[in-house]
Amino acid sequence: MRLIRKLESIADLTPEETRALAALPIRVRTFSADANIVREGERPEHCALVTEGFVCRYKDLPDGSRQIMSFHIPGDMPDLQSMHLKVMDHSVAAMVPTRMAFIPHEAMHEICREYPGVAAAFWRDTLIDAAIFREWIVGLGRRSAYGRIAHLLCELNVKLQSVGLADAEGYDLPLTQAELGDALGLSTVHVNRVLQELRRDGLIASQGRRLGIPNWEGLQAAGDFDITYLHLDREARAFIH
Amino acid sequence: MRLIRKLESIADLTPEETRALAALPIRVRTFSADANIVREGERPEHCALVTEGFVCRYKDLPDGSRQIMSFHIPGDMPDLQSMHLKVMDHSVAAMVPTRMAFIPHEAMHEICREYPGVAAAFWRDTLIDAAIFREWIVGLGRRSAYGRIAHLLCELNVKLQSVGLADAEGYDLPLTQAELGDALGLSTVHVNRVLQELRRDGLIASQGRRLGIPNWEGLQAAGDFDITYLHLDREARAFIH
DNA sequence: CGCATCATTGAACAAAATCAAGCGAGGTGG
């Protein structure tokens, strides 16, 4: 199960805990690209786990624009917070055709009660979520468009590698330039021009969905990227690069 | 104890749980304005609780600028996450002379083990923290300087009211315009001009440290402020305004 | 083939940053 691999990349689990996680009751649903999975204002009774695909959390603004505040890949639970925050203050949507597994809150609370180690791992997961938000705040507040884009591409590279979905050459980036803009607080046009700059500088080499990273060191430097905030455990970190 | 009032504004606690919280071992320390309380890279063994004063979390950037990512008022525990994330990925500093109570992680883990309701309240607190980060991401990414400042002033008003530190007229805002800029991703000069605009529009009426709010509805509208993301419980919410 | 979506380009414009001074209040030391 993807969730287990993900949790193991950020916490230690006993075999017993892994078994309990594997035994969680799930209901699988698929979503087409751009479909909403949970909407702002709803009161979900399940947590959603990404099994396959690519997901974001976002808010719409009154002027019609939107802000994406996180991306999620297989193994992530983008609305884990709904266990303790009843009303969704944002929406979750699929960026590409996506498969989600839904776990009833009841079952989540039960496994947390039963296995404090699992509860700690989930809590820790939401704390890492928050750490990533903080880093995005830094990027949006103080980094140039160039650094911001570089930083995001670094983050996705590490996150994908930590669950085995990226290799040393690069990864599949299923985002349009408009979506990148919505995540980075930039216009589509500007994203386009800055991506060209990054290519010109030899830091990335995109061809369609595939993002090549010919100069990982350089890309990290350009984005002022420091892996600390992702709080990967030793093993997962050794796996990177 | 301030912490209890704060937790009660976001969760239900039994009398037993309140007693256990009140019995937590604490060590008090005071900090002068601008003093660091915890620094990026450290591995704290205590959680810090604001007892009196005003605190922020921030990161420094290589170009000398910095980004503030949250403000904390009496009752808040700005580094609760350190219970589960060993290395600080950011710093915590006092904005004004501040009194902090330090609680050993050990005691925190113990009370969580003993009282699942307390653990849930702490978890919920960190989730609300994350919800605020998300809202800041929206502001930094998609709101104008004018809306961003209005939004922050609304947020602080509600947070302060929920613990009884603001009244219907306004509140004490112990921040310089430079500090506001560091939080909002704006230059000091621009903060200054936009504050003047807000004053001219009759949305705020600042005189020294004191921030007057002559038109609360208007300020909320200007900042596109929706209280939902603060996840206050019914009672605390009834208290606002 | 034809439509839709995404990437790219150019030109004009706007928001906010930067640079450079001046102002004013509070605190300090002589």
Add this chain to the structure above:
DNA sequence: CCACCTCGCTTGATTTTGTTCAATGATGCG
């Protein structure tokens, strides 16, 4: 008690970064 110094606020002029508007390519898919 006052000169002086610092810090924070304010103002104007200029520059930068990024947006907006408007097309034009490119690509893929039914």
